[in-house]
Amino acid sequence: MKSKPIVIIKSGRSKKGAQAAASHTGSLAGSDRIFQAAFDQVGILRAKDIAQAFRWIRALSYMEPPEGDDAVIITNGGGIGVMATDASEEMGVNLFDDREYLDKLFRPHLPYFASTRNPVDITGQADEKIYHRCIEEAMREDKISSVIALYGQVAGTDERALAEGSKDVILRYNKRKPAVFAFVGGEEVEESIRILNDAGIPAYYYPEDAVDGLSALIRWGRSRRKPLRKLSPPHLPVDEIRNILQKVRDEGRIQLLEPEAKEIFRLMGIAVPEFKVVSTLRDAYRAAEEIGYPVAVKIVSEDIIHKSDVGGVKLNISGPNELKKAYEAVIANSTRAVPGARIRGALITKMVPRGVEVIVGGATDPAFGPVVMVGLGGIYVEVMKDVSFRVAPVTEEEAREMIDSLRSSPILYGARGDRPRDTEALSRVVMAISHFMDLFDEVAEMDINPLFVMGRGDGAVAVDGRITLKVR
Numbered sequence: 001m002k003s004k005p006i007v008i009i010k011s012g013r014s015k016k017g018a019q020a021a022a023s024h025t026g027s028l029a030g031s032d033r034i035f036q037a038a039f040d041q042v043g044i045l046r047a048k049d050i051a052q053a054f055r056w057i058r059a060l061s062y063m064e065p066p067e068g069d070d071a072v073i074i075t076n077g078g079g080i081g082v083m084a085t086d087a088s089e090e091m092g093v094n095l096f097d098d099r100e101y102l103d104k105l106f107r108p109h110l111p112y113f114a115s116t117r118n119p120v121d122i123t124g125q126a127d128e129k130i131y132h133r134c135i136e137e138a139m140r141e142d143k144i145s146s147v148i149a150l151y152g153q154v155a156g157t158d159e160r161a162l163a164e165g166s167k168d169v170i171l172r173y174n175k176r177k178p179a180v181f182a183f184v185g186g187e188e189v190e191e192s193i194r195i196l197n198d199a200g201i202p203a204y205y206y207p208e209d210a211v212d213g214l215s216a217l218i219r220w221g222r223s224r225r226k227p228l229r230k231l232s233p234p235h236l237p238v239d240e241i242r243n244i245l246q247k248v249r250d251e252g253r254i255q256l257l258e259p260e261a262k263e264i265f266r267l268m269g270i271a272v273p274e275f276k277v278v279s280t281l282r283d284a285y286r287a288a289e290e291i292g293y294p295v296a297v298k299i300v301s302e303d304i305i306h307k308s309d310v311g312g313v314k315l316n317i318s319g320p321n322e323l324k325k326a327y328e329a330v331i332a333n334s335t336r337a338v339p340g341a342r343i344r345g346a347l348i349t350k351m352v353p354r355g356v357e358v359i360v361g362g363a364t365d366p367a368f369g370p371v372v373m374v375g376l377g378g379i380y381v382e383v384m385k386d387v388s389f390r391v392a393p394v395t396e397e398e399a400r401e402m403i404d405s406l407r408s409s410p411i412l413y414g415a416r417g418d419r420p421r422d423t424e425a426l427s428r429v430v431m432a433i434s435h436f437m438d439l440f441d442e443v444a445e446m447d448i449n450p451l452f453v454m455g456r457g458d459g460a461v462a463v464d465g466r467i468t469l470k471v472r
Contacts (some may be wrong), residue, residue, distance in 0.1 A: 005060045006044045006054050006222045012033055033150045034365045038187035041221030041398065045216055052212065059202045059213030063178040065221025068145035070096035071214065073119035074134050075207075076126050077152035080184055081119035084148055084207040091215035095119075096144055105141060109133045124154045128162040132169055139173045146178045146214055150207050151192075153185025163192035167199045175200070178217050182210040229395055233435045234428075237267050245442060248469060254444070255302050256467040258347055262395045265448065265462045268432045272462045279345035284327045285320060287348040294351040297326040300336040303341035305466060310337035316351060352461050355454045356411055356421050360429050361447030362392065362437035364470070370437035374399075374430050376408045377450040392434035399430040412453060421453045425460040444470040 012032055024174045029060070039046045047053035067404045071093050075081035088095055096102070103116040109130055115121040122130055138147045151162060163183075170179050181196055181203040183189035187203075196203035198243060238376045248256055249411045256264070276287035277300055299312030307313045311333030314326035314433055327346055334341060361375035364370055368391045375387030388402040403409055403423055414420035437443060448465040 003224075005216075007047055007056050007060070007216075008039065008044055009047050009050060009053050010039075029210055031365065031389075034371055034391070036373070038368055038391045041390050042396075043220070043226070045219060055204065055209050055213050056244060058197070058204075058218035059178070059180060059217050059218060059257075062197075062200045062202045063175060063180075063217055063450065065217045065224060066145040066178050067221070069094040069218060070144060071146040071148055072096050072102070072138050072144045073148045073150065074122065074131070075119050075150035075152070076124050076131070076154065076157075077150065077184075078121055078123050080150045080152050080182070080207045080459075081121055084150055084182075084211050085119055087208040087211040088148075091211055093211055093215050093218060095146075098143070101143065105137050106134055109137070119150075124152070127156070128158055128165055128249065132165040134180070135166055136169045136173075136370050139169060139177060139179065144177070146218070147180070148210055148214060149179060149181045150210070151181070151183045151185075151189070153183075153189055159183070159185070159188050159192045160195070163195040163203075167196055167201060169203055170201050171199065177448060179209040179212060180204070180214045182207045229398075231393055231395055233393065234269060234432050236432075236436065236439065238439065240267055241436075241440065245440065249442075253302050254303065254469040254471060256469075257300055257302060257344065258298065258466070259300065260305075261446070261465045261467045262462065264436075264467065265465060268436055270429055270432060270448070270462050271459055273350040275347055275349035277345055277347055281324060281327055281414065284323060284346060284348055288317070288320070288323055291348060291350045295323070296347075296349050296351055297323070297330050298347040298349065299330045299336060300342045300344040300347050301338075302344075304334055304338055307334075310334050312337075323329055336404075352452060352463065353454070355461065356451030357450035358412075358426060358453050359387070359447055359449040360426075360433050360451055361445065362443070363445040364435050364437075364443075366393075370434075370438060370441070372402075372434035372437060373447075374402050374426070375406060390434070393438040394431055394434045394447070395430055399427040400432070403427065419455045420461055423453070423454050425458075426451070426453050429462075442469055444468045 043057060073081055073084050079248060097118060099117055102118060106116045106120050106239045110122055122134055125207050135149055136146050183192045193203040202213050244260055244264055259275060260275050266272050271464060274291050276286050278284045293315050297317060299307050304310055304312055312330045314330055317323050317326050330346055334343060357377035358376050361373045362370060370392040371389050372392045372394060373387050373389050386407050388405045390398055390402055403426060412421040412423050446467040448461050448462045452461045452463055
């Protein structure tokens, strides 16, 4: 179990900021998204600025993280209660929402016109004794994991007595759950904040700051409860893969051809559609008959990476006549679009049923080394930018977390009545790619795009992909 929280301030979140950081510390020029992924992976809390870092440190040093995620807001003002509610949603603090239970718990202590919904609004007429009783109920109740107590300055309340009594309640329960406070007002609330902080109870000037401090505690608690990383690397035929990579080197290339990349995917245990490389139309006929129509025809050339852009791909070829036209077209289109390109022939490959298009890739980050990525695939990946990174290699659980973090993940789980997809197979592909990047440091980058993720139980198929070696 992790025993100590780490808070980091890492600048360079913006594009301009990253450029400025790179100009001063070239060795840290990696993508900010990868820095964030690395921090998330090991439970490091990244603050956006110095003020936030100290808000978090106050909460983390004073309180133990909560055992659960359900918080209750106790407030004497509707406005600051709503502000805290908004902040809770933005910062991932879940508010306890059993209205009937909350009413039963707090109603005996409140005037009839008070609201027991979360936030529990005890109203501006509540004195410090009502505050103390409500805080004690929340501390005593096991269903409530943490407490956010807010006070907006009103006439008739003794702020010092409110702070002293609140301190006594929290300490009487031995801080068994985290409680954060915000005192909003003038000079009179200064002493209240000092009393609580001196007692090791985090108190702030604004409701958003109190919620922010609690959010750090909650995220640290989730991280601490995670089991330690246990890698289960898939068995990869290292020698066979290295022979393919060496052949590419011996030919003076750094870009693998599609059939070479697909052969490596197959050796990694990733499903690929049946394919054959042909250099004549006669061979294309024979290959299509053996594979079975419908087929796709793709140009094979180390000088053409984006085959679709030059007309080097023809899909859904259903018979010999279409095959002749398609074969001749991809050769002619590619020769015309890239004069002097070395054309090795064409790839005849089986068409597969369409699945959800996903991209899985790997790259080498200058700061962290090999990294793995998963995201929404297809031709729009650079537009949508719905991707998740981790430092390689990853565990199976981390691979699942990467998938779940995507904004488009509901598509994989059966959004709008669609069939759920085989996310377990996708997790295995992500894990395999991560271990491949970790083992073969001669690889600069790679991706499978698209990977068709089929219905649950039907696996995932690498339809296209590329592998690029490092320049020596």
